[in-house]
Amino acid sequence: MFNWFRQWKRRRTLRDRPILDVDWNATLERVPLVKALSVDEQARLRAMATWFLDEKDFYAAGDLDLTHPMMLTISAQACLPVLDLGYHWLDGWYSIYVYPGHFRTRREYRDQHGIMQSDHRRLAGEAHSAGGIVLSWNDVVDHVAVDDDGDNVIIHEIAHKLDMRNGHADGFPPLRRGMDHGQWSRAMREAYDHLNRGVRRGDPEIDPYAATEPAEFFAVTSEYFFEAPQTLQRVYPEVYRQLHRFYRGNIAA
Ligand SMILES: [Zn+2]
Structure with a gap:
C-alpha cells in the first residue's frame, strides 16, 4: 500500500471509528503502565491503538470469549513499544x-x-516470523495489573516482531539511523554473557529466561525497559542506554 494512501486511510479511521472516551478511560484504569504516560503520550498511543484495533485481525482461540475491552487492553500495550x-x-x-x-x-x-525432531511446549505467548502473535489471556491479565514486575507478554512478543523486521529474531532489530551497530552488539553480548554466568551460579539478576538466547535477551530486557526501567538501568546500564536510543530515540540520562 502506498504511504499516502495508508496515511489517508488512518486519518479516516481516527475520524470514523475512534476509540470512545468511555472505552479509553476504562483502558487507562486497567493498564497502569499506560495511565502513567504523559497526556501527549497517551494521545499518541490512543491514535495508534485505534489503528491497531482497526487493522489487525483478532481471533479468539479455545473457548475464550474475546471482548472489545480485552482487545483494547492488548492494542494499547502492543503499541507502547513503537510509541516513539x-x-x-x-x-x-x-x-x-x-x-x-x-x-x-x-x-x-x-x-x-x-x-x-519435534516436541510440544506450553507457551504464554509466541511471535511468528511469517505471521502475527499468539497470546495467553491469563498471562496478559496476570501481568497487566502489576506495572513494575518487568513481566509483560505483549511487550515481549511485540519486541520479537520488531526484531524480525530484518530477518530471524536474533536480538538485533533494524536500528535507528545514527545508532552504532558495534555498540549495540557489545552491550548486548556482554550483558548476555554476564547473565548466563549468573544463571550458572544460580543468582541471575533479571529473569533467567533472557539467558536462553539473544532473541529472548532482547525481548525480556524490552519488558524491563518499559515495566521496570530502574532495575534494568541498575543491572545492565549499557543495555538500558541502547534500548533507550532504540525505543525512545535519544540518549538516556
Ligand atoms: Zn520470547
Missing part, C-alpha cells in the same frame, strides 16, 4: 490469536546429529 519509533514498525502482519491460558505448540527442529 512510529506506528509503521507494526506494519506487515495482521493476526493476533488469543487463547484463554497457556497453549501447546509443536516445534520441529534439527538435533545435534542433524535428525529432525
Whole structure:
C-alpha cells in the first residue's frame, strides 16, 4: 500500500471509528503502565491503538470469549513499544490469536546429529516470523495489573516482531539511523554473557529466561525497559542506554 494512501486511510479511521472516551478511560484504569504516560503520550498511543484495533485481525482461540475491552487492553500495550519509533514498525502482519491460558505448540527442529525432531511446549505467548502473535489471556491479565514486575507478554512478543523486521529474531532489530551497530552488539553480548554466568551460579539478576538466547535477551530486557526501567538501568546500564536510543530515540540520562 502506498504511504499516502495508508496515511489517508488512518486519518479516516481516527475520524470514523475512534476509540470512545468511555472505552479509553476504562483502558487507562486497567493498564497502569499506560495511565502513567504523559497526556501527549497517551494521545499518541490512543491514535495508534485505534489503528491497531482497526487493522489487525483478532481471533479468539479455545473457548475464550474475546471482548472489545480485552482487545483494547492488548492494542494499547502492543503499541507502547513503537510509541516513539512510529506506528509503521507494526506494519506487515495482521493476526493476533488469543487463547484463554497457556497453549501447546509443536516445534520441529534439527538435533545435534542433524535428525529432525519435534516436541510440544506450553507457551504464554509466541511471535511468528511469517505471521502475527499468539497470546495467553491469563498471562496478559496476570501481568497487566502489576506495572513494575518487568513481566509483560505483549511487550515481549511485540519486541520479537520488531526484531524480525530484518530477518530471524536474533536480538538485533533494524536500528535507528545514527545508532552504532558495534555498540549495540557489545552491550548486548556482554550483558548476555554476564547473565548466563549468573544463571550458572544460580543468582541471575533479571529473569533467567533472557539467558536462553539473544532473541529472548532482547525481548525480556524490552519488558524491563518499559515495566521496570530502574532495575534494568541498575543491572545492565549499557543495555538500558541502547534500548533507550532504540525505543525512545535519544540518549538516556
Ligand atoms: Zn520470547
